[in-house]
Amino acid sequence: MLFSAEISDFRTVHNVLRAISFKDYAILRPTEEGLKFTLEEMKSVEISAYVPRNMFSYYRIADNADVSFKISMKVFTECLNIFGDEGNPSIKLSYKNEGAPLCLIVKHSEENITVDCEIKTLNADDSPDFSLAEECNLNKVVFNANMLTEVLQRLDNGADDITISLNPDPPHFTLSTTGIAGESKVNIPRQSDSITIFQCQKKSSWKYAFHHIRQILKVMNYANKVAVFSGETGLLGLQLVINSDERQMYVEYYVTSLFGDG
Template sequence: MDDDMSQYYFTASMDSGKTLCSLLKAIQFQEISIAVLAECLNIFGSGEESSLKMYYRGEGSPLLLVLQPQSLTNVMTDCEISTQTADSVLELRDEDSSEVAKLVLKAPAFLGLLADLERSCDIMELQLSPEHPNVSIVTYGMQDRSCIDMPKSSEMVQSFSCEETVTLKYQLHHIRLIMKALAISSKVVVRFSSNGLLLLQLKLEKEDQRQMFSEFYIVPLLDD
């Protein structure tokens, strides 16, 4: 590997490649090309901890990985992963929109709430208000409708801010996609923008106390 870092657009190093692998698995929604990267990170086996270095020269270049197991000396492996160029990059942030409500929830409790929602429902409506009960979660299916009220005094809620009543709808399937990441998280920050965009920021924690963060953006359903 060339030591001249100036030729690379991106470089990174980590003491633990397994940490990155865990994060990738938490945000992997389906069997796409991200699985190739996860396999490379586990090239020495799931029980072996390895240091990791990554290099990327720029558009059209492969992603280069250098892994070195901690239990073996003078052993190193290089991997090259072909990259793709996106036709366009989806930009969800809107500089003209403002934050209208914010929730900080305990991730295990929120995971349990999502797991308990009726599987036949496909739409989730979130109602936030400065007045009691503060948060209402309404789910709709073909023949079912259910509602869960959650006041800001709930043990699940660590903080709550909302100055005016907000009602937004989302595909419940999109919300459930974060459940794998929630399972290894301690806290989730839920932010609502004036344009309806839902941002979920998760604080992930590993057994070795390493902390990681991931963000999920979910666009709202438009009224008919």
């Protein structure tokens, strides 16, 4: 057995995975630290959800095993939600060997009903497991997630792109869009109660496809904190912290810029 795990309350995990499922397939990678789900779109967007080891009641990877495979996110999230909102089901995951299906045993403890599922797996692309955070090491701002979500929702949703600007001097953080209705802009000073960390080494201003930013709003509704990172190349990184029963899972989102002035 290459990988096996058990989790007793996966409601938060299900909600987050469903919210990030903007593509059909995800790469699932069990690591010593926990379970990682990664989705990618045309090399311009990458989103990863991390379910840490301490959220599982049982978690094991075969010694020296490098495990990764693709699964259908639609099928996986449907299996997690097979009992809907009823009860507090548990789930067991197992992956026997390369090419084998991902086996799920979903148990409804109150009704003593067990459902066995098998999800077809595909070989993952040969892509290195490295963090894009190294490219987003120039500026960092940490927000209260509710506030940033509200600000993004107030901007013109009909706009094609959004400009994100950071400046060591006022205005410190600016979001702006231009659409049929005109320009929409929000300035947030570093002194705002909604900002807990503001680190800006150099002024930067980059444009992004607004629909890429809107993709993260669904999962941002479950987050407590959002860290915004930027780098010299215009790559934008968002790290979301999601609390669940005194434990934390994380979502990382990276999107490439359209163009900008650096």
